[in-house]
Amino acid sequence: MAEALLGFAAVLLLSFIGLPLAFVTLVVGLVGFAWLRGWNWSGALAMTGQQVMEAAASYGLSVIPLFILMGIFIHRSNISEDLFNAAYAAVGRRRGGLAQASVLACAGFSAVSGSSLATAATMTKVAMPHMRRYRYDDRLSSGVVAAGGTLGIMIPPSVPLVVYGLVAEQDIGKLFIAGTLPGLLLVLLFMGAVWLTVWRNPQLGPAGKPLSAAERNLALIRVWPILLLFIVVLGGIYLGVFTPTEAAGIGATGAGLFALWRGGIRTFGALAEMLLEAVKTTAILFAVIFGTLVFANFINLSGLPYDLLDLVEMLELGPLGLVLAICVICVLLGMVFETIGLLLLIVPVFLPTLYGLGVDMIWFGIVMVVVIELGLITPPIGMNVFTVKSVMPDIALSRIFRGVLPFVAADLVALALILLFPVIATGLVAFM
Amino acid sequence: MRRQAGSYLVAAVSKLLATLACGALFVMAVLTFIDVIGRYGFNNSIFGASELVELLMVAVVFAGFAFVTATDQHICVTFFDHLLTERAPALMRWSRFLFSLVVYALLLYILWDMALDALANARTTIVLALPIWLFPGIAAALSSLGFILFLLSYPLREDDPHG
Amino acid sequence: ARETILFNCFFPPQHYVCKDFLPELGERIETATEGRVKLRVPPKSLAAPPDQYDGVVNGVMDGAVQFNGFLRSQVPGVQFSMLPFLGHADSEMTSVALWETYQEHLAEKDEYGETVLLALFALNGGDIFSVTDTPITSIADLAERKIWSVPGVTANVIAETGSSVVSGPAVQMLELVSKGVVDGHVGVPQSEVTQYKLTDYTKSATIFDEKIFQATFSFFVSKQKWDAISETDRDAIRAALGSDFVRWMGAEQDRIFEAAHAEMVEAGVEFVDGSPAFLAELKALGEPRVAEWVAQMDGMGIDGQAVIDDFEARYQANVGQ
Ligand code: NA
Ligand code: NA
Numbered sequence: 001m002a003e004a005l006l007g008f009a010a011v012l013l014l015s016f017i018g019l020p021l022a023f024v025t026l027v028v029g030l031v032g033f034a035w036l037r038g039w040n041w042s043g044a045l046a047m048t049g050q051q052v053m054e055a056a057a058s059y060g061l062s063v064i065p066l067f068i069l070m071g072i073f074i075h076r077s078n079i080s081e082d083l084f085n086a087a088y089a090a091v092g093r094r095r096g097g098l099a100q101a102s103v104l105a106c107a108g109f110s111a112v113s114g115s116s117l118a119t120a121a122t123m124t125k126v127a128m129p130h131m132r133r134y135r136y137d138d139r140l141s142s143g144v145v146a147a148g149g150t151l152g153i154m155i156p157p158s159v160p161l162v163v164y165g166l167v168a169e170q171d172i173g174k175l176f177i178a179g180t181l182p183g184l185l186l187v188l189l190f191m192g193a194v195w196l197t198v199w200r201n202p203q204l205g206p207a208g209k210p211l212s213a214a215e216r217n218l219a220l221i222r223v224w225p226i227l228l229l230f231i232v233v234l235g236g237i238y239l240g241v242f243t244p245t246e247a248a249g250i251g252a253t254g255a256g257l258f259a260l261w262r263g264g265i266r267t268f269g270a271l272a273e274m275l276l277e278a279v280k281t282t283a284i285l286f287a288v289i290f291g292t293l294v295f296a297n298f299i300n301l302s303g304l305p306y307d308l309l310d311l312v313e314m315l316e317l318g319p320l321g322l323v324l325a326i327c328v329i330c331v332l333l334g335m336v337f338e339t340i341g342l343l344l345l346i347v348p349v350f351l352p353t354l355y356g357l358g359v360d361m362i363w364f365g366i367v368m369v370v371v372i373e374l375g376l377i378t379p380p381i382g383m384n385v386f387t388v389k390s391v392m393p394d395i396a397l398s399r400i401f402r403g404v405l406p407f408v409a410a411d412l413v414a415l416a417l418i419l420l421f422p423v424i425a426t427g428l429v430a431f432m
Numbered sequence: 433m434r435r436q437a438g439s440y441l442v443a444a445v446s447k448l449l450a451t452l453a454c455g456a457l458f459v460m461a462v463l464t465f466i467d468v469i470g471r472y473g474f475n476n477s478i479f480g481a482s483e484l485v486e487l488l489m490v491a492v493v494f495a496g497f498a499f500v501t502a503t504d505q506h507i508c509v510t511f512f513d514h515l516l517t518e519r520a521p522a523l524m525r526w527s528r529f530l531f532s533l534v535v536y537a538l539l540l541y542i543l544w545d546m547a548l549d550a551l552a553n554a555r556t557t558i559v560l561a562l563p564i565w566l567f568p569g570i571a572a573a574l575s576s577l578g579f580i581l582f583l584l585s586y587p588l589r590e591d592d593p594h595g
Numbered sequence: 596a597r598e599t600i601l602f603n604c605f606f607p608p609q610h611y612v613c614k615d616f617l618p619e620l621g622e623r624i625e626t627a628t629e630g631r632v633k634l635r636v637p638p639k640s641l642a643a644p645p646d647q648y649d650g651v652v653n654g655v656m657d658g659a660v661q662f663n664g665f666l667r668s669q670v671p672g673v674q675f676s677m678l679p680f681l682g683h684a685d686s687e688m689t690s691v692a693l694w695e696t697y698q699e700h701l702a703e704k705d706e707y708g709e710t711v712l713l714a715l716f717a718l719n720g721g722d723i724f725s726v727t728d729t730p731i732t733s734i735a736d737l738a739e740r741k742i743w744s745v746p747g748v749t750a751n752v753i754a755e756t757g758s759s760v761v762s763g764p765a766v767q768m769l770e771l772v773s774k775g776v777v778d779g780h781v782g783v784p785q786s787e788v789t790q791y792k793l794t795d796y797t798k799s800a801t802i803f804d805e806k807i808f809q810a811t812f813s814f815f816v817s818k819q820k821w822d823a824i825s826e827t828d829r830d831a832i833r834a835a836l837g838s839d840f841v842r843w844m845g846a847e848q849d850r851i852f853e854a855a856h857a858e859m860v861e862a863g864v865e866f867v868d869g870s871p872a873f874l875a876e877l878k879a880l881g882e883p884r885v886a887e888w889v890a891q892m893d894g895m896g897i898d899g900q901a902v903i904d905d906f907e908a909r910y911q912a913n914v915g916q
Binding site for chain 2: 017018026030048049052053056059061062066241245246248252256271272275276279280282283284287
């Protein structure tokens with residue numbers, strides 16, 4: 001226990017002074033492992049190499065670059081604008097309608113992108129100008145895209161769910177299906193949060209101009225490929241027509257063909273640029289995965305997971321108490337680690353305890369994603385808020401953080417509902 | 433003059449790594465696509481497709497990582513980080529560089545060691561009988577290029593790494 | 596001297612090998628050495644399934660259990676236990692016969708290199724399962740299907756029937772079979788079918804007495820750790836384990852198998868006796884693989900055929916008792 005805590009302290013200290021987290025966790029994990037093995041460096045080095053190669057040469061993890069590529073292709077097929085228009089056609093003329101439309105458009109983009117940052121970045125670019133035109137308050141508009149972006153990791157495909165599946169040894173297809181209803185629940189709650197905000201102060205988000213029937217139909221027609229791709233990918237997984245990796249391959253290739261057709265890929269160079277973007281995102285993600293896997297193995301060897309099991313049994317926390325405690329720990333660690341690192345650290349540490357108490361691991365994965373979503377929009381490291389800020393540099397960070405408050409509340413409601421009614425997450429999985 | 437030659441080399445190696453990584457990702461997407469179409473359309477799947485995907489993943493991840501280390505910038509994630517960088521930018525920049533350099537070198541040592549080890553015992557993958565050393569070997573070779581790139585390019589960067 | 600063996604378990608933490616077999620191994624070692632040598636199993640596997648041997652050699656952990664299919668290049672001798680149609684239905688008698696045969700013919704070759712073999716273990720032999728309503732009763736049935744097969748020699752044999760074979764780790768099988776990607780699966784025992792919750796998807800099983808495949812496993816510790824243990828304690832451990840621990844694991848496994856079989860019968864899985872003609876044809880396809888192994892043993896100065904014959908004789912003798 002002491003060794004593990006010392007390891008955590010070392011990671012916190014080194015990353016606080018600004019050393020790259022991926023490298024910090026790798027080094028602390030390696031040194032800690034050697035220490036626990038009686039300064040057996042050969043063992044620690046071999047363990048590091050095995051973990052790194054195992055993650056890199058992983059068939060299961062190949063869904064990560066493929067789903068990232070799919071999102072990039074979709075983004076480049078200029079469909080994000082169509083998505084917003086279609087959402088606007090549906091809800092735009094109501095009070096706060098553009099913010100409502102932003103939530104829906106984020107949901108649509110989430111259905112083909114596995115990343116919350118990509119969703120937030122894309123939708124900020126698309127939705128913010130519209131909301132500015134209608135003189136929306138910056139707090140509401142930036143808050144809604146920052147929060148809407150978090151849908152990217154709940155509505156499948158989802159990169160964090162893939163990583164969770166890896167460490168918790170859970171079926172990625174089941175996790176994706178499990179994320180669908182909670183994703184829709186979040187959409188409803190976010191729209192509710194917008195409604196409440198403008199109900200209290202209508203000036204924050206005036207209604208948009210209604211569209212003509214023709215405009216409306218055109219907008220709706222132009223988003224069918226997103227819907228089709230989502231249905232093929234998720235339906236294929238649900239019905240067992242193909243594996244998640246194959247679904248990702250089909251999604252990426254389908255999105256690529258679609259981008260080609262829409263004129264998003266006009267030159268070979270444009271294609272290369274998109275591939276490179278996917279490669280870069282993948283590489284950064286894997287650097288974090290490598291480091292955390294090595295660190296997690298050190299924690300594993302330290303026996304902390306068993307100590308925690310004993311502790312939880314002694315305290316008689318029970319499954320719900322345990323999961324709540326983990327949520328609190330996640331929020332605390334979320335001040336230092338970003339999403340993927342957090343998942344890779346927390347899950348292995350609590351795995352024996354979760355199994356011991358018979359916690360449904362699919363449900364737990366969904367709970368973790370909601371907690372991560374909260375972390376993405378709360379200080380000090382609200383990566384989604386940072387993303388919106390980087391696209392819209394003229395809005396103060398504190399204003400965005402204040403703007404997401406109603407959505408933080410919505411996230412908390414979703415968390416409570418999913419904790420109390422696990423069937424929201426597990427209901428659809430039972431029919432697979 | 434020296435700096436120019438350095439930049440030229442960095443650009444050439446970066447381009448090579450980017451091409452490799454992008455090519456591998458493209459092949460991976462098309463391969464899985466064709467595999468599924470083949471299975472349902474022609475009752476014939478690509479033998480050992482999953483092992484090919486694993487090999488391609490190694491290329492994507494390590495070529496990509498090598499490329500990123502030379503071009504991408506460190507993301508500031510903590511308040512302390514911010515404070516320290518404002519007070520002592522050069523110190524932070526160089527300590528970050530040296531730390532990353534040491535870890536990178538360590539990673540290289542580990543990968544080469546694995547590759548040579550695998551080469552010595554001549555094992556192969558189960559389905560396609562690909563030599564096992566290919567996996568750490570490719571990772572080691574690509575990371576070596578990345579290491580050189582990192583060594584050459586980091587001091588070349590004049591801008592603040594926080595951008 | 597007091598020593599703690601860090602013994603890795605690559606199975607999921609709740610698997611019986613981690614939960615029952617290794618604690619039993621630890622207890623036997625601890626009792627035999629009067630508490631001087633202990634076994635410690637980490638909460639979660641420290642290395643991927645194929646990396647167990649390398650992990651032990653390099654010192655990631657001190658001991659491990661590994662599927663022998665991953666030891667093809669390091670430990671060729673033990674591979675006879677997994678050759679086509681050398682397998683048997685039961686685990687106990689096979690495990691004991693395997694251990695004894697290995698000790699008799701191969702142990703002195705020091706195949707395990709930087710590690711010391713503590714025990715060998717065989718799962719129950721695997722069968723041929725159909726996921727469709729029609730049982731698989733001939734080569735032609737196999738040829739027209741998509742089949743998931745355990746990797747290695749078995750996959751080659753099935754591929755030679757003309758079947759479209761998907762092969763890989765058993766985790767992948769769960770995904771492929773449960774989702775109807777394949778029409779059948781070959782080589783895993785009934786206990787694994789239930790373990791992976793595939794009972795509901797599996798409609799029938801074609802049973803032979805001689806099994807197409809039987810997975811076997813090695814338990815070993817690093818020489819370094821072994822040498823750190825005093826000679827008295829090493830002897831005590833050897834004496835306490837021997838074929839007795841192997842037999843204990845096999846008996847446990849057979850109980851698990853019986854329960855699994857009952858579960859499959861209950862679920863309405865149809866059990867079909869394979870015809871001698873079907874068996875003969877499959878055996879003919881597997882024959883070159885057996886010959887290959889015998890030739891490989893020739894190169895090592897071992898009479899491979901004698902090993903195979905002795906294995907079968909010992910098995911029959913065990914059953915006879
Ligand atoms: Na998504
Ligand atoms: Na946060």
